Amino acid sequence: MFRTTFGRSLYGMRHGLIGWSVGVALTVWVMAAIWPSMQSMNIDALLAQYPEPLKEAFNVADYGTGTGFLNGELFSIVLPAIFVVYGIGRGARLVAGEEQDGLLELVAVTPATRTSILVQKAAAMVVGVAVLGVVLWVAILLGSIAAGMDVGVVPAARASFLVSLLGAEFGAVAIAVGAASGRRSIALAVTGGLAVAAYLLYLVGQLVEGDRPYRWLSPVYQAIVDGPIGPSLPGLAVLMPLVALVAVGVAVPVFERRDLAGS
């Protein structure tokens, strides 16, 4: 566990991961608990009166099924936000945060290269997000069984995978910005700003006809365009790991060369 930077970083994330897992599971189960009463309210008839763009924007077109309900209630903003915030928080902490706390110094004077430190920390962040994704998947399946939501095992896995990719992408950007700047606050601000911009781009794309050509650029859109509890993985989803790799790849030479902060 403590032999590698990867293992050490993952070990340091354990308490937070337990808390976030509980949060994700409770979020899903609260929604599952509401589901039977929503179903009896004949919500589709109510929603029929809503303007079409609004329904599309908040992904509420299909509230009559368990899948549609979860897509609209959880996956349109709450779960993507949870995964993005988790990813950014870990990402900003793992390199820039540890550097500012003086914890990187004694690691940086070992023969381990800075590249290896950065890559292993990014890998630990990805594993953390993936664990949260698995928890989400299991929570959806249990909630679905308990509340009779009839959500498929594979579609639920796809949706969990997609929001995990989204969280990992922003986490990687946060690690990259933190590694390049050495400042946790900059990593949080820049990546948080990008996340809000990504959501707005998605939202505006849903609401306004004219902006649709650009919405594919939004990672939020890439993640939830097909549900995300849906029949297939959107091809655009491949952009999320690609952007993550590029971000870390750009940060590597900067991190190798720059001054490290003292304790």
Place this chain on the structure above:
Amino acid sequence: MGTTAPAADRTAPPPEDGPVVDTRGLTKRFGDTVALDRLDLQVPRGCIFGYLGPNGAGKSTTIRLLLGLLRPTSGTAHVLGHDVVRERRRVHRLVGYLPGDVSIDPDLTARQYLDHLASLRGGVDPAVRDDLVERFDLDVNRRIGTLSHGNRQKVAIVQACMHEPELLVLDEPTQGLDPLVQRTFLDLLRATRDRGGTVFLSSHVLSEVEDVADVVAVVRDGRLVATTSVADLVERTRRRLVLTTHSPADLVALRATDGVRSAEPSDGGVEVVVEGSMAALFRLAAPWGIERVVADEVDLAGVFLHLYEGD
């Protein structure tokens, strides 16, 4: 030059007589601030090298440059024959580092933390590490977050020494160590030197260095002021002491004594500033019946200013 020199082999150890640390015009600027100004420093092998200077003189900047944590603005630095920028990994393999302000993972036990750093170094001799742990009486099973400052410093000492580095770099190391631990620590430095290693010891307190160092370099305002033996530095150091005597002191005779720079009456005694040896002073004062001597810690800034002006 009629002979062709063989191509320099980077992997070869530096010549035994070459300096362990060798900087040429080493300069570091942070924005408009010059933290280190064209430093030419040579540290000979197998000695304890004191690196003295007041706070903010550029000591930590020098150390962080030598360790590759900072990049030089200009100039070069070699540690054990390896360029600290281009051959940073080689330097890291051969050097142990004890930072002044120790920040250690509070989440791990000392054992876990030492294991972690050891494996990043590709493993260390467990016998050496266990010996250090024992010598400093360190409880490795406690979480570092629950350790006192002094115990945390012990963890830092062990990690710096456990791979038996050829060069040990210490930045203001004895702050916060209790006297007993300090003695163990200084013994360790001497043992490092005696097995052929080199110790680079920075400090702003002369007394911390004078007991243990062989050679001393003095920095001030980012520039090297002097490199000298400890004996010479002590010889040139001014100390202020207050002398209380049974019968009244003869101020005129005092002022005429070897080494005495000034003598003024003070509460119930005489305040004397002495440079170098105090032998003549005490020979003169002994007949007056010395009741008490209170000496100040040496004001290093003053010593350095004095040296600075002297050059």
